[in-house]
Amino acid sequence: MNKMKRSIIHTNASIISMLQRFSDIFGMLLGMLFVGYITQQNIDITHWFVALICLVVFQMIGGMTDFYRSWRGMSFRLEIQFLLRNWFLSICFTAGIISIIHNIDISAKFYFIWVFSSLFFFAISRSFIRMSIGYLRKAGYNNRKVVMLGNLPAGINLAESFKNAPWLGLSILGYFSSNGEIKDYAKIRVKLLGDVEDLIRMAKNNEIDHVYIALPMQEATTINHIISVLADSTCTVMLVPDVFTFNVIHSRSETIYGVPVISVYDTPMSGVNMVLKRVEDVLISICILLFISPVLMLIAAVIKITSPGPIIFKQSRYGMDGREIKVWKFRSMSVMENGDKVIQARKGDKRITPFGGFLRRTSLDELPQFINVIKGDMSIVGPRPHAIAHNEEYRKLIKGYMLRHKMKPGITGWAQINGWRGETDVLEKMEKRVEFDLYYIQNWSLWMDLKIIFLTVIKGFINKAAY
Incomplete structure (x- = not known):
């Protein structure tokens, strides 16, 4: 090369x-x-x-x-x-x-x-x-006349952005289609200018500055033909990638030795984002642990007095990228299941100790997980970690389930503040939890984390679905 x-x-x-x-x-x-x-x-x-x-x-x-x-x-x-x-x-x-x-x-x-x-x-x-x-x-300086070709949702959204922000200097003239009028363009009041041949004619007559090709991958032959023909014009040609055909998780583009690639399943936790998330976790966790240390000691004493067994229960969970971690919790049951079969707690569960029931309803059993955050195994905000046995079960039933592990598991999360926590006695409940977890990963920002932490404090830790 x-x-x-x-x-x-x-x-x-x-x-x-x-x-x-x-x-x-x-x-x-x-x-x-x-x-x-x-x-x-x-x-x-x-x-x-x-x-x-x-x-x-x-x-x-x-x-x-x-x-x-x-x-x-x-x-x-x-x-x-x-x-x-x-x-x-x-x-x-x-x-x-x-x-x-x-x-x-x-x-x-x-x-x-x-x-x-x-x-x-x-x-x-x-x-x-x-x-x-x-x-x-x-005023007319540095303006570009742009047109769209194709009906990809990403292309339609792009056209709407051009139309709603004229100060960008990208004036949308309309769109071209080989299949007649496209309703989605009509909804945003972008007019039909003709078919592919009309596009080629206008481009060669210097009536267009930029062409955005928003055609699906199946029409590669058409795309190649248009790119080849428009080489005989001064028009700038842009390809709108058809990545939204897939369930994209925080996609980004990069160039590897001159070859452009687009990630389909990726994590937002890289580069500066990773540093920001870690700084947020460490600073907030240290402050919270200092503040709640008397509560931690009191809970530990009550657990030791009221039931036999260790104070802390360390359960195997999947962390970021599916790596196994040990999640700390105050022991709330008379058993410590951590094998190939883990039965979720249910209402009236005989395994739950009297004080353990209070801990679980108030989420106080989760407080030792701030130590997991300091260690780097977890974050304050992220998808809640599930037992390994549950991960292996649901990954076979729910498409995209394992994509939850593209971020560190969290003490609280977007799914939890929206009510999707506790027992998942039917598959639909776990599907909704996964849906909210993936939304969080796709839309992560430091401000979203702070919002979730704030709502967790405001809404409280008590939840009727937690047993």
Whole structure:
């Protein structure tokens, strides 16, 4: 394979991404001057050295997360969300570096104010960039005339995004179809422009800038024909991948030695996301364990007094990627089933101790799992871990069941706060739990985790389905 073929796909640094980088640098330095002004403190070489460290870390994280890219199609809310994530990581790493370097005397108050003032300037500068570019595009500069071909749901959603956001500079003219009018396009008021031959004619007449081909994989012959013919035009051709034919779990694209690939089943826990999730787990778990330590000791004493056996029951479960882990729980039964056959607790179950019933109804038996979180076996939020025997049973009955293990199991989760916990006496209950777990994995974000933790506290731990 020659050098030209290895460079099939590459990323271009756009003018907008350069503006974003410079505006972030400016915002960070302006924030330092602003804090010096409002605190009446001289900004010396130490302060600028700290800003330089944070700047380098921030730019490095931005490169790792592909943060500085064209924001066509990205909402401002999502851009700010990514900005918050990267800035949070940067200040944490910078604080860690400062703590191990001697002779850096900068007050926590000064650092705290600088962090938030810089964030304010980031948001202002990025808003200004968006408004300026948006104004120019509405005025007719840097606009692109785009059309769709095909009826893939992803293509229809893309067309709707173009139509609802004219400031992107992507003006949707309509769509082409070899099968007549497509109702889904009509619903979003995107008009039919003709068939494939009409598309080729308009492209060769320079009436179109971008063509988005949203055809299913079965029509590969048609796709190849269109790509071949449009090579005799100045039109940019984009392929909308037909990955949504499958039950996609957090799909992403990457390039391996010049070859573009798209993941179908993947985990959101990679790169910066993995670091964020781990920081969240460790910090919150340490705080909770310190707060509930008297409760843990009291529960342990009562278990020891009221029933024979160990205080902690360690049950084998599947962790992330199906690796076996030992999940800690306060013992709530007179037996400790951990074999090939595990019977779920039911209402009035004779195996449950009197105090164990209270622990299970209030979910207090789950509290030792914060130690699992510290160890790295579990997360605070994630799909609840099932006994290995149950995993082996349900993986044969429910499609996609094992995809729950693309994230660490959690103490609480999206399924639990939506009522899908406790006994799964019918298959439909487990199917709904899996459905909610997969939704969580597909849509994971730090904010979703915080929302689930908040709702778990607000709704309480008591549940009528927990026996």
